[in-house]
Amino acid sequence: MSLVARHLEENGLATVIMGCARDIVEECGVARFVFTDFPLGNPSGKPWDAGMQYATVGIALDLLERAWMPRTTIQTPYQWHNDEWREAFMKVDATNREALAREGEKRREIQAKVKKS
């Protein structure tokens, strides 16, 4: 998505990215970015919370108009209702290390079969 935004900027269109993966967007480098510190899935506000969504879109619109240089990131003021997802997402530890290794092995076997056929 950041690569598409960069292409639009290079060709004279103003853009703003809305997202929850701060490091991926900022590592790439984009003109404007509205970051919400939520689990991945709802970059424009919590589901069924029209008020939060409206305010988040408003922040993006204002950033379009007001940013004067690239790499401008704004963080929205919203917090998720818990912090458990931060540790839980794609977790790797002693409890699942073996299972993950087996999953990877299985997937490579399937991919190898698909390649052969």
Next chain:
Amino acid sequence: MDQLRPYRSFVSYIDRSREYYAAQGYDKPYTWPHYDYIPFTPLRKPLSECRVGLVTTTGLPKPVDPMQAIMYRREIYAQPAIPPPTSLYTDDLFWDKKATHTKDVDSFLPVNRLAEYAQKGYIGSASPRFYGVPTDYSQPRTIERYGPQILKWCREDGLDAVILLAL
């Protein structure tokens, strides 16, 4: 101050996904794009005169027919924003399926919210279409194919500004 923390608060998905796939036995990590030069276009008109569009990484709804569903492939697309979509396909994407859900389209593609800003005159208008880009492992495909196609559609629809939402 609310708290003292010995770590940064926001999740690093670059670190997290690299460790996760390494644990699955993939020893060559995905390499993410990084640029030093960042292109920048200032908004050329007041917002109240601008036409604004939305780009999503989600896909069109998967066909209900099982045979058609098997054939379903993610493609780049442009779709009418009116009537607004009531669901989009997200099952194949990288997001936190345990912590949240994507049943409310406006939580990741705010077509209705953007239309409200247009109705109030805060922006000139919302684009008659929204646009979809598959998240692709291949960076060259995104740069050479998807970027130019989205630009073409944005120009056809007379857009002044674009909001891109990464799920």
